Amino acid sequence: MLKVLVDTCVWLDLLGDYRVRPRLKAxxxxxxxxxxxxxxxxxxxxxxxxxxxRTLKAISTGMASHVGEASRLARKFMRSNQSTELSxxxxxxxxxxxxxxxxxxxxxxxxxxLFEEFPITxxxxxxxxxxxxxxxxxxxxxxxxxxxxxxxxxxxGFREAIAADPDIENTYIFIxxxxxxFSQVNGDRRVPHxxxxxxxxxxxxxxxxxxxxxxxxFGMDIIHQFMPDEFDEPRKKTEIMEMIDxxxxxSRYHDIKDREKLIEAGRIVIVEDDPDSRRKPTPPGIIRRxxxxxxxxxxxxLEAKLDEDEKRELDEWERGELSGRLxxxxxxxxxxxxxxxxTPMPVAALTADRETM
Numbered sequence: 001m002l003k004v005l006v007d008t009c010v011w012l013d014l015l016g017d018y019r020v021r022p023r024l025k026a027x028x029x030x031x032x033x034x035x036x037x038x039x040x041x042x043x044x045x046x047x048x049x050x051x052x053x054r055t056l057k058a059i060s061t062g063m064a065s066h067v068g069e070a071s072r073l074a075r076k077f078m079r080s081n082q083s084t085e086l087s088x089x090x091x092x093x094x095x096x097x098x099x100x101x102x103x104x105x106x107x108x109x110x111x112x113x114l115f116e117e118f119p120i121t122x123x124x125x126x127x128x129x130x131x132x133x134x135x136x137x138x139x140x141x142x143x144x145x146x147x148x149x150x151x152x153x154x155x156x157g158f159r160e161a162i163a164a165d166p167d168i169e170n171t172y173i174f175i176x177x178x179x180x181x182f183s184q185v186n187g188d189r190r191v192p193h194x195x196x197x198x199x200x201x202x203x204x205x206x207x208x209x210x211x212x213x214x215x216x217x218f219g220m221d222i223i224h225q226f227m228p229d230e231f232d233e234p235r236k237k238t239e240i241m242e243m244i245d246x247x248x249x250x251s252r253y254h255d256i257k258d259r260e261k262l263i264e265a266g267r268i269v270i271v272e273d274d275p276d277s278r279r280k281p282t283p284p285g286i287i288r289r290x291x292x293x294x295x296x297x298x299x300x301x302l303e304a305k306l307d308e309d310e311k312r313e314l315d316e317w318e319r320g321e322l323s324g325r326l327x328x329x330x331x332x333x334x335x336x337x338x339x340x341x342x343t344p345m346p347v348a349a350l351t352a353d354r355e356t357m
Contacts, residue, residue, distance in 0.1 A: 001036075001037055001167075001169075001170050001171075002035070002036050002037065002170075002171050002172075002173065002214070002217070003036070003037040003038070003039055003161065003165075003170055003171070003172050003173075004036055004037070004038060004039065004172070004173045004174075004175060004214055005038075005039040005040075005041070005044075005154070005157065005158045005161070005172070005173075005174050005175065006038070006044070006175045006211070007044070007151075007154060007174075007175060007176035007177070007178060008043075008044050008047040008048050008051070008154070009176060009177050009178050010175050010176060010177050010210065010211065011044075011048055011111055012048070012051055012052075012055050013177055013210075014027075014107075014211065015052070015055050015056075015104050015107055015108060015111070016055050016058065016104070018100045018103070018104075021103065021104075021107065022223060022226040022227050023210075023211050023212055023215065023223065023226075024107060024110075024111075024211070025226040026211075026215050026222050026223045026225070026226045027211045027214065027215060028110060028111075028114060029222070029225075029226070030214075030215065030218060030222070031114060031117075035218060036214065037118070038114065038115075038117075038118045039118075039121070039157065039158060039161045039172075040115050040118045040119070040120050040121065041120075041121050041123065041153070041154055041157035041158075042120050042121060042122050042123060043123055043150060043153050043154055043157070044154060044157075045115050045120055047150065048111065048112075048115075052108050055104070055108075056101065056104055056105060056108070121157055121160070121161065123153050123156070123157065124156075124160060126160075127153060127156035127157065127160060128153070130156055131149060131152040131153055131156060134152055135148075135149065135152070139195040140181065140182065140193035140194075140195035140196050141155070141178075141181035141182060141193070141196075143185075143193070143195065144180065144181070146181075148181050151176075151178060151181050151182070155174065155182070155196070155199055158172065158174045158199060158205075159198075159199050162201070162204060162205055168204070171203075171204060171205070171206075172204060172205040172206070173205070173206050173207070173208050173213070173214055174199070174200070174205065174206075174207055174208070175208045175209070175210065175211060175213070175214065176207075176208075176209065177209055177210060179209060181193075182196065182207070183209075189209060190207070190208070190209060191207070192207040237333075240329055240332055240333060241333070243329060244326065244329050244330065244333070247322060247325055247326045247329070248326065249302055249305060249306060249310075250306060250310050250322060251322055251323075251326065252298065252302065253299065253302040253303075253306060253310075253311060254314060254319070256295050256296075256298060256299045256302070257299070259287075259295070260299075263287070263292075267285065268285055268286070268287050269285060269286050269287070270286075270287055270288075270289055270292055271286050271287070271288055271289065272288075272289055273288050273289055273290050
């Protein structure tokens with residue numbers, strides 16, 4: 001069986017960049033399918049726990065600052081109509097960034113659940129002693145004069161896992177993106193530093209800089225299973241708002257047409273405007289000419305705006321479906337879940353002297 005120790009920096013890299021997140025999904029899939037076993041040193045769990053919030057914050061604040069700066073520059077240097085159009089796209093981008101931040105948070109929980117599925121190995125006293133001696137001798141990962149104690153302890157956990165496994169058929173891979181501490185100097189980064197040769201016995205253990213080195217062992221087709229599909233992407237806010245506008249236009253068109261039918265049937269009487277009574281409510285069955293003329297101008301605009309299928313007469317079920325769609329979209333945008341504002345107008349409302357909403 002293949003057993004893998006993933007350095008803390010690799011877990012955080014996979015979370016921090018949405019472009020490589022499919023690799024994380026593919027790797028977790030292989031672990032869950034029993035194709036890969038995990039070595040989980042306690043120090044990795046602790047480092048991950050300490051740094052996960054910082055990683056999330058870097059995702060959200062970094063993206064937000066770029067969008068904010070782009071919006072500021074647009075207002076300063078672009079014409080009003082251009083700035084407005086760009087602001088719409090930036091709003092979509094901000095929404096996408098929020099989703100990426102939420103996705104990263106979900107993946108954090110997934111990684112933490114994965115840790116819980118394997119034994120968490122504590123740091124042994126013997127490992128601490130070996131690390132102390134390496135530091136005194138300035139052997140990698142201490143060769144650069146930095147405090148690399150945590151990195152060295154993680155690598156010791158890798159060595160101890162191999163030493164404790166009696167099954168020589170099992171193979172091991174240590175994955176780290178920390179090439180400065182672990183790779184050979186001024187050479188091929190995929191090759192470990194010569195000081196670390198004892199940690200990678202031939203035919204038993206190897207060294208890698210990313211999880212793709214492991215995923216590729218099982219075929220590249222697996223990564224394609226986790227690539228985002230454009231049809232799986234949530235709708236952008238501007239798309240939802242455009243659809244709300246479209247459905248409101250259709251609803252308004254049919255409300256005005258229904259009122260016209262009631263006028264033709266004599267159930268609504270047209271009266272001339274009376275300046276003295278303009279502010280007084282008019283009983284159902286009467287409509288002022290000024291309101292009727294405005295609504296007929298609206299109807300002309302809607303006739304030109306909507307296509308023939310959208311203007312066809314709707315039955316009761318279709319009007320209810322239209323109302324339900326509007327209510328659902330409005331709820332997505334923060335409205336109350338009642339749909340009251342989008343219920344087709346009853347006859348009493350259509351015969352009242354009021355503007356069509």
